[in-house]
Amino acid sequence: MRIASLADTHLGFAGPGRSEGGRAVREIDVERAFSAALDRVVERQPDLVTFGGDNFHSVVPSTAAKIAWRDGLQRILDETSAHVVVVGGNHCTPRTSGVVSPNMLAPRHERMHVERAPGGVYLVPGAAVHGFGCSYLNRPGVVVPEPVPDALNVLLIHAAVRSSARPDAVSKYYAGPDAYDVARAQGFDVVACGDFHEFRLLAGAEPETPEVLAGWADTHGFTGGPLAFYSGSIERTSSDIWSEHAPKGFVFVDTDARTLEFVEVPGRPMFDWSGEDVRWGHEAGVARENGLEAPDWSRSDPLGCADLNECLRVIAADPRTGDALVRLRVDDFPRAERDGIDWLLVGELQRRCVLFRLDIRHPEAERVEFTDRRERAPHTLEGDARLFFAEDEPPVQRACFDALGLAIPQEVGA
Numbered sequence: 425m426r427i428a429s430l431a432d433t434h435l436g437f438a439g440p441g442r443s444e445g446g447r448a449v450r451e452i453d454v455e456r457a458f459s460a461a462l463d464r465v466v467e468r469q470p471d472l473v474t475f476g477g478d479n480f481h482s483v484v485p486s487t488a489a490k491i492a493w494r495d496g497l498q499r500i501l502d503e504t505s506a507h508v509v510v511v512g513g514n515h516c517t518p519r520t521s522g523v524v525s526p527n528m529l530a531p532r533h534e535r536m537h538v539e540r541a542p543g544g545v546y547l548v549p550g551a552a553v554h555g556f557g558c559s560y561l562n563r564p565g566v567v568v569p570e571p572v573p574d575a576l577n578v579l580l581i582h583a584a585v586r587s588s589a590r591p592d593a594v595s596k597y598y599a600g601p602d603a604y605d606v607a608r609a610q611g612f613d614v615v616a617c618g619d620f621h622e623f624r625l626l627a628g629a630e631p632e633t634p635e636v637l638a639g640w641a642d643t644h645g646f647t648g649g650p651l652a653f654y655s656g657s658i659e660r661t662s663s664d665i666w667s668e669h670a671p672k673g674f675v676f677v678d679t680d681a682r683t684l685e686f687v688e689v690p691g692r693p694m695f696d697w698s699g700e701d702v703r704w705g706h707e708a709g710v711a712r713e714n715g716l717e718a719p720d721w722s723r724s725d726p727l728g729c730a731d732l733n734e735c736l737r738v739i740a741a742d743p744r745t746g747d748a749l750v751r752l753r754v755d756d757f758p759r760a761e762r763d764g765i766d767w768l769l770v771g772e773l774q775r776r777c778v779l780f781r782l783d784i785r786h787p788e789a790e791r792v793e794f795t796d797r798r799e800r801a802p803h804t805l806e807g808d809a810r811l812f813f814a815e816d817e818p819p820v821q822r823a824c825f826d827a828l829g830l831a832i833p834q835e836v837g838a
């Protein structure tokens with residue numbers, strides 16, 4: 425059986441970034457990536473296509489995102505003979521009963537299966553797909569049903585999972601020790617996961633085949649046991665896109681050939697540079713090639729505004745940064761030099777790039793004490809209470825406080 429497994433398509437993700445013709449460029453990017461992914465799905469003529477949740481970025485996505493979803497799924501139905509199974513993710517699953525998930529806009533078709541409740545089993549020719557969307561699997565008391573006999577059993581999950589087979593595949597802080605262990609999915613052949621935005625092999629395949637190491641293929645051979653993976657997102661759509669360096673795409677599994685292929689999908693180029701990268705990296709060389717004088721980069725102390733402005737000019741002259749996602753991060757930038765930054769050039773870069781972010785961090789500021797506290801006694805509960813009751817006339821409350829209230833702060837040492 426041939427399975428194309430997509431996840432975290434985040435249709436409707438819109439920013440941050442520039443707009444064009446009234447639409448966020450990044451939203452169009454996600455739709456383009458979706459379409460490019462489907463080109464590669466159709467090319468491979470799978471028997472089964474799975475969508476592992478966060479198919480939309482929100483439960484109320486734009487109309488354009490809804491159309492992209494409906495038309496994309498219709499294309500799979502029209503141009504392949506595959507069955508399609510969709511589960512929800514935390515982004516596309518409503519939290520109130522009055523809202524319907526946009527996943528439900530999938531075309532009505534006998535080969536189209538959209539999760540209505542977690543734990544559903546979708547029987548398709550040759551396989552049983554068990555759907556557990558929206559982190560449902562990690563909730564207490566949830567038990568994965570028995571695999572269906574004489575079928576290829578696929579577990580389709582949207583959750584932070586862990587793998588005892590490859591505990592370092594994702595950070596140990598990502599999924600806790602109580603998370604579902606995909607390496608122990610007894611009786612399941614394929615465990616396709618959504619939620620983590622980068623492709624990760626979790627179990628059942630050799631991560632470093634000679635082809636992968638040689639850099640000319642991304643095909644992994646099965647090693648036995650449940651084959652588990654995160655497909656990753658198809659574009660940079662997390663809250664910190666600068667941490668998403670790995671290629672984007674989806675997973676294609678051939679259970680007869682016993683191979684797993686990571687199919688890359690091209691996306692918007694991203695450059696995340698420090699001041700040092702621009703000063704010392706080959707970006708400086710690119711600047712020289714583009715006719716910019718190489719500035720005096722011989723000093724290694726923190727960048728001042730003259731250096732920073734030079735970095736901005738290098739970035740603006742680099743042909744790769746046009747229409748790209750670019751961040752320049754400068755640590756320990758002297759606060760006093762902020763006004764010397766060429767903000768006009770920053771604005772120019774913001775128009776040149778789809779997204780340009782100047783991320784400046786100042787040195788740890790000295791603590792500033794605005795009042796002289798040397799003469800002031802420290803606050804205590806007792807002191808405040810004595811002040812409060814001092815003008816009590818007749819002194820009934822004060823007497824009560826002296827007799828009863830004072831015992832309490834004294835006991836707790838307040």
Ligand SMILES: [Mn+2]
Pocket residue numbers: 432478513515619620621
């Ligand atoms: Mn996601």
